[in-house]
Amino acid sequence: MNFSGPQSTAVTAAPVGTADLTIVGGGGHVGIPLVLAFAEAGFRVNVHDINHDVLETLQSGRLPFIEYGGEALLAKALEQNRLVFTSLPADISPNGPVIITIGTPIDEFLNPIRKVVQDCIDALLPHVVDGQLLVLRSTVFPGTTDWLDGYLARKGRNLKVAFCPERVVQGNGIKELKETPQIISGTTPAAEEEAAKLFSAIAPELVVVKPREAEFAKLFNNAYRYIEFAIANQFYLISKSAGLDYRQISDAMKRNYPRARGIPSPGLAAGPCLFKDTMQLAAFAQNQFSLGNAAMLVNEGLVLHVVDDLGRRYDLARMTVGLLGMAFKAEIDDTRASLSYKFKKALASHAGAVLTTDPFVTTDPELLALDDVIKRSDLLILCAPHSAYRDLDFAGKPVVDVWGFLKKANVIA
Numbered sequence: 001m002n003f004s005g006p007q008s009t010a011v012t013a014a015p016v017g018t019a020d021l022t023i024v025g026g027g028g029h030v031g032i033p034l035v036l037a038f039a040e041a042g043f044r045v046n047v048h049d050i051n052h053d054v055l056e057t058l059q060s061g062r063l064p065f066i067e068y069g070g071e072a073l074l075a076k077a078l079e080q081n082r083l084v085f086t087s088l089p090a091d092i093s094p095n096g097p098v099i100i101t102i103g104t105p106i107d108e109f110l111n112p113i114r115k116v117v118q119d120c121i122d123a124l125l126p127h128v129v130d131g132q133l134l135v136l137r138s139t140v141f142p143g144t145t146d147w148l149d150g151y152l153a154r155k156g157r158n159l160k161v162a163f164c165p166e167r168v169v170q171g172n173g174i175k176e177l178k179e180t181p182q183i184i185s186g187t188t189p190a191a192e193e194e195a196a197k198l199f200s201a202i203a204p205e206l207v208v209v210k211p212r213e214a215e216f217a218k219l220f221n222n223a224y225r226y227i228e229f230a231i232a233n234q235f236y237l238i239s240k241s242a243g244l245d246y247r248q249i250s251d252a253m254k255r256n257y258p259r260a261r262g263i264p265s266p267g268l269a270a271g272p273c274l275f276k277d278t279m280q281l282a283a284f285a286q287n288q289f290s291l292g293n294a295a296m297l298v299n300e301g302l303v304l305h306v307v308d309d310l311g312r313r314y315d316l317a318r319m320t321v322g323l324l325g326m327a328f329k330a331e332i333d334d335t336r337a338s339l340s341y342k343f344k345k346a347l348a349s350h351a352g353a354v355l356t357t358d359p360f361v362t363t364d365p366e367l368l369a370l371d372d373v374i375k376r377s378d379l380l381i382l383c384a385p386h387s388a389y390r391d392l393d394f395a396g397k398p399v400v401d402v403w404g405f406l407k408k409a410n411v412i413a
């Protein structure tokens with residue numbers, strides 16, 4: 001089956017067979033921006049996902065989570081009949097490339113779970129045809145792409161296999177897909193060439209490397225970012241142990257000093273990717289990825305440090321603590337692997353009560369209104385630096401702000 005590029009705009013409902021490509025996991029955080037980018041580029045996209053709720057939400061013209069700039073593109077794609085929705089492998093489009101964007105978690109031993117990819121491929125295999133391009137876009141353990149190539153060959157299948165990792169930042173995928181060079185790799189020249197042709201339709205620049213190089217490039221990108229956050233968090237902790245205000249030091253280090261411009265602010269380094277991908281690299285390196293492992297200790301330990309510090313300064317058992325921002329980072333609604341929940345758990349055994357709020361999160365029934373949390377709390381912790389919190393009046397209550405985000409007046413740490 002040859003990939004022949006986008007078809008012209010349709011005006012009637014499109015059968016699945018007319019799709020130009022399939023995105024498996026097309027209702028996920030990586031899948032949706034990619035679906036919309038290809039649809040905007042004129043492709044008819046088979047959005048394939050096992051989550052029916054997400055597909056129904058998309059079909060009704062809504063996004064299941066915040067993806068800035070996504071709603072207008074979704075409306076346009078639906079109006080132009082560029083999306084075809086499927087949830088059973090047997091129903092996927094027989095045409096064009098199949099791009100895999102499913103989640104690739106680590107297990108309780110912090111090791112990758114290759115079976116997730118294998119199960120997904122096994123389910124799709126009877127419904128793809130030899131010659132079709134299979135693109136892994138999920139972040140994978142080094143060697144997975146070559147393993148998949150061998151696995152398919154051992155099953156007597158002759159699919160083209162590529163690995164083209166996603167590198168956009170969550171929530172801003174629509175914008176970043178237009179700006180971010182796309183890493184391309186394939187297990188054969190034909191796979192590489194077809195993957196390059198596919199992504200040249202949506203990416204500003206292609207970087208072609210070998211599959212192993214692409215796998216490491218993606219993991220190194222994320223581990224590097226995680227380590228950057230860890231060094232900022234460690235600087236913060238060292239300054240604090242010296243009795244100093246890290247804001248002052250940070251300003252002195254960075255202001256008009258180009259070599260320090262990239263140092264991030266301290267804060268909760270959380271979410272579904274950075275920790276997981278750093279641990280994938282650590283697993284690859286037989287836990288000898290000393291900087292990555294150290295970054296994990298610092299980033300995960302920050303929460304415990306703050307709770308311990310508060311326990312020394314306050315009689316927490318008599319206090320109500322309010323947590324501001326339960327998403328894993330600012331301006332999004334995603335709570336996956338959010339360290340705000342680590343705060344909540346850690347404080348549950350020390351504080352009289354813990355209250356939580358977030359202007360974006362819609363999936364946590366325990367969240368309260370912001371005013372309510374400020375009114376009822378004796379002490380507040382800024383967990384996610386949503387812009388709505390920046391100029392708030394905290395009614396003179398102490399606030400912990402490791403980010404250095406709020407006005408100095410109320411901040412105690």
Ligand SMILES: NC(=O)c1ccc[n+]([C@@H]2O[C@H](COP(=O)([O-])OP(=O)(O)OC[C@H]3O[C@@H](n4cnc5c(N)ncnc54)[C@H](O)[C@@H]3O)[C@@H](O)[C@H]2O)c1
Binds near residue numbers: 027139168170
């Ligand atoms: N979230 C990010 O910003 C980001 C950025 C770059 C890379 N990544 C990587 O991309 C991958 C996906 O991450 P995500 O955040 O989009 O995950 P996600 O959980 O938001 O999305 C995955 C989607 O795949 C669907 N799915 C799972 N198994 C399936 C199957 N067998 N068939 C069809 N659909 C299936 C799920 O229902 C879900 O909608 C991961 O490897 C992640 O590390 C994520």
